[in-house]
Amino acid sequence: MxxxxxxxxxxxxxxxxxxxxxxxxxxxxxxxxxxxxxxxxxxxxxxxxxxxxxxxxxxxxxxxxxxxxxxxxxxxxxxxxxxxxxxxxxxxxxxxxxxxxxxxxxxxxxxxxxxxxxxxxxxxxxxxxxxxxxxxxxxxxxxxxxxxxxxxxxxxxxxxxxxxxxxxxxxxxxxxxxxxxxxxxxxxFPEAWRVVLVLDGRATGLCGSAEREAMAALPPFPRERAADICHQVLMRVLPGAIERDFAPFAEGVSAIQRLMGGYFAPAQGGSMYTSRAVGRVIDWISRHRLAAVGQSSWGPTGFAILPGEDEAERAVDAARGAGVVDPALRILIAGxxxxxxxxxxxxxxxxxxxx
The missing domain is CATH 3.30.230.10 (Ribosomal Protein S5; domain 2)
Incomplete structure (x- = not known):
């Protein structure tokens, strides 16, 4: 068994x-x-x-x-x-x-x-x-x-x-x-779309008092950056999901993640990903596929949303074939x-x- x-x-x-x-x-x-x-x-x-x-x-x-x-x-x-x-x-x-x-x-x-x-x-x-x-x-x-x-x-x-x-x-x-x-x-959420989840059991995200201290140590978040994020959500992410139009959804989510990742990077060792191994996989997928990519909260889990099951499986297989997936990582595909x-x-x- x-x-x-x-x-x-x-x-x-x-x-x-x-x-x-x-x-x-x-x-x-x-x-x-x-x-x-x-x-x-x-x-x-x-x-x-x-x-x-x-x-x-x-x-x-x-x-x-x-x-x-x-x-x-x-x-x-x-x-x-x-x-x-x-x-x-x-x-x-x-x-x-x-x-x-x-x-x-x-x-x-x-x-x-x-x-x-x-x-x-x-x-x-x-x-x-x-x-x-x-x-x-x-x-x-x-x-x-x-x-x-x-x-x-x-x-x-x-x-x-x-x-x-x-x-x-x-x-x-x-x-x-x-x-x-x-x-x-x-x-x-569109039924066909899939989420590639990349997990690293060797790391954990910030929580509790460590999270509060990290948030307090960050500089003020620029108003123009907040306005950009709100614009991405209102004019790309939400309409894309409603109309099942994957490209603006993916571009909007990825743009939000870049803006937020840059802000939180000082609390994550200078990277937008808590796990560098996770970041390598997600970055590789983002360069080779149209996908909504980023890290959930403080991580270490990274995600890549793709428009279908086949696209998600091919992206994972290609990343493995390219040698960018650390053997210690766990990869799941979810709806x-x-x-x-x-x-x-x-x-x-x-x-x-x-x-």
Whole structure:
């Protein structure tokens, strides 16, 4: 039996255990990953900071099971980073303390993308647990409520909106009172388009206090650069996605990434890519294919969006043939995901194709 088959069997067994846990309220939440494609104005040149463009993708989901138990228990399936137990435990403690609902629960993290790699895993982990907790206890809590309670959405709202709705998303930045960023636009991502993801497990992106310190050390973001990014989004990226016109979409996203990458490079060792190995692959694809390219958030994951499955596969094969793919890298091809998280009884859970 292959290692992947063994992991799959172990995960299925854990799902079965959740489904057959005592009581009728065993639940599974399946939440999607997202790519952060860039801020519109991190300096707030018109008074409102950040605003984010993001894309929800399939294939790297966060999946949590929850059920009644004799005492609180947080666990992870085989192949999932055990360090995530600590984050889940903190969130569970907060939810129980703030809501007054402290009946013991068994929480099982069945699946998760690499943490601090550009997939918004922290937000999805918090929202998945929060929604499972709220559904289990019949609490009226939406994603914005849960994010505020668990300290998510400080800068970007695309992870919160992505959990709810999927698609290509644009928010307008958090409110002056720190409230979650309102969603400005949500567009169905073209079904045929594909995302080449280049992962480097040897590196992680900035997070927590290190991220806040890096942001504070950067110079003010020039207003003219923010205006250029907003122009790219409004006149290239969004119309391109709506009309299924790939060229302006790709050119717009790549232009945004160049502008943002240059700004954040001092916090990333002088490069727009946290992983130089990832950057070599993405740069090679951008020179040889029409593609929307860049790094998601602080990386290290890089992306290249192409107009179809065949184009994506050929780009990856050609990059490998050119010798620019470090053997330590992992390359995946994903589609966009035009729906948000699924919450269902554990006994009824079935994986979506591609997830």
């Amino acid at each position: 292959s290692p992947d088959a063994a992991l799959t069997r172990r995960t299925r067994e854990m799902i079965r255990q959740v489904a057959h846990a005592p009581g009728p309220d065993a639940l599974i939440v399946d939440a999607p990953a997202r790519l952060h494609l860039g801020f519109m104005d991190p300096g707030g040149s018109l008074g409102r900071r950040y605003a984010s463009l993001g894309l929800v993708i399939g294939g790297l989901n966060t999946r949590i099971g929850i059920a009644a138990a004799a005492h609180n228990r947080v666990e992870v399936a085989a192949g999932v980073d055990a360090a995530e137990c600590e984050r889940l435990q903190r969130h569970l403690d907060t939810l129980q303390a703030r809501t007054g609902r402290d009946l013991p629960l068994r929480v099982t993290l069945l699946r998760a993308p690499p943490a601090h790699s550009g997939f918004g895993s922290g937000t999805q982990l918090a929202l998945a647990l929060g929604h499972a907790f709220a559904r289990h206890h019949r609490l009226d809590m939406g994603s914005a409520d849960i994010a505020g309670l668990l300290g998510r959405g400080e800068r970007s709202g695309v992870g919160i909106a992505g959990f709810d709705r999927g698609g290509l998303l644009l928010d307008c930045g958090p409110g002056a009172d720190g409230s979650a960023a309102p969603l400005v636009s949500r567009i169905e 966009g995901r035009n729906h948000g998280a699924r919450i269902c009884a554990a006994a009824d859970f079935r994986s979506d194709p591609g997830d």
